[in-house]
Amino acid sequence: MIGRMTGAATRGFLVALLIATPALLLPGVAADSSQITVLVALLAFSLTFVEYNSNFPSIVEFRDAAPFNRLRFLTLFFTVFLLAVLQKGLSEPTLLTAGLTSLGTILGNTLDFPYSPVRLIVLMLPEDADADLVALIRTSAGFAYLISLLAMGVFVVLVRFLGWPVRNGAFNVWVNLPLFDPTAGGDVMHRLQRDARINIALGFLLPFVIPAVVKGTSDLIIPITLQTPQTLIWTISAWAFLPASMIMRGIALNRVAELIQDKRRRAYADAQDTLQAA
Structure with a gap:
């Protein structure tokens, strides 16, 4: 169970990092844009964690x-x-x-x-x-x-x-x-x-x-x-x-x-x- 949760959290973090990569690398990103990016990254983390932490998949194929x-x-x-x-x-x-x-x-x-x-x-x-x-x-x-x-x-x-x-x-x-x-x-x-x-x-x-x-x-x-x-x-x-x-x-x-x-x-x-x- 701990191993599955750790793997799901790692995958969720990587997906969130993917979404936040442009905002992290590009200079002069507006505050509103940063807030939207953080919100979308957190949502992606949550969805990925729930999907990979479950025993059986519901959306993700393969x-x-x-x-x-x-x-x-x-x-x-x-x-x-x-x-x-x-x-x-x-x-x-x-x-x-x-x-x-x-x-x-x-x-x-x-x-x-x-x-x-x-x-x-x-x-x-x-x-x-x-x-x-x-x-x-x-x-x-x-x-x-x-x-x-x-x-x-x-x-x-x-x-x-x-x-x-x-x-x-x-x-x-x-x-x-x-x-x-x-x-x-x-x-x-x-x-x-x-x-x-x-x-x-x-x-x-x-x-x-x-x-x-x-x-x-x-x-x-x-x-x-x-x-x-x-x-x-x-x-x-x-x-x-x-x-x-x-x-x-x-x-x-x-x-x-x-x-x-x-x-x-x-x-x-x-x-x-x-x-x-x-």
Whole structure:
């Protein structure tokens, strides 16, 4: 019990730290913004602690299938941290911020080719946007997109070559998929495969669709301004992380469907062998 509470508190603290990272790193954060950040961080800590302190999950998927959630957390944390460091370098330059800015500029220019997600998010800006802001967004988008691609690559290696999620023991479908209703109708394996395809397809489309939708609706609604540092950080992080998270979830669901299919094949083979022996 003590070990579970300690682990839940540690996870809650890390989630709260993730939310507070931009406010901690960026200079000159307003008092009102700091209070909102603290409130959201405390709320995230409470929700994470309650979720991981319970015997059975209620919201978080793949809770007992490490390192799926750890990889997603690290992806978002490094994205937010690096973008915050880039923002801090604008007012308080150091060797670290200068090096990261140079590396991010190279990445942004490399990924900024026609019809790429980075090019689309740059085109999302108003035509009269400042050149420095355009360069900063291109650099931030290049960093965020590369981190997401690396996270997806690492997860594919874990699934295909390291045997995730069964290398550490048996995988309980109903515990790790608390939001999946097995009684909703239809074959469970086919539903998992369908959900996997939908998640992967949406994950590939979102980096292209989101900038196009924002640009197309900018005349109808108030456009998102990326001139505020924290707004830029969270917008770019969400733009890169959410599609990658959906693709990883789709790969995970497809892997679970494969495990169910393999188990059925073994059960059918054992039943056939039993009938032949009888």
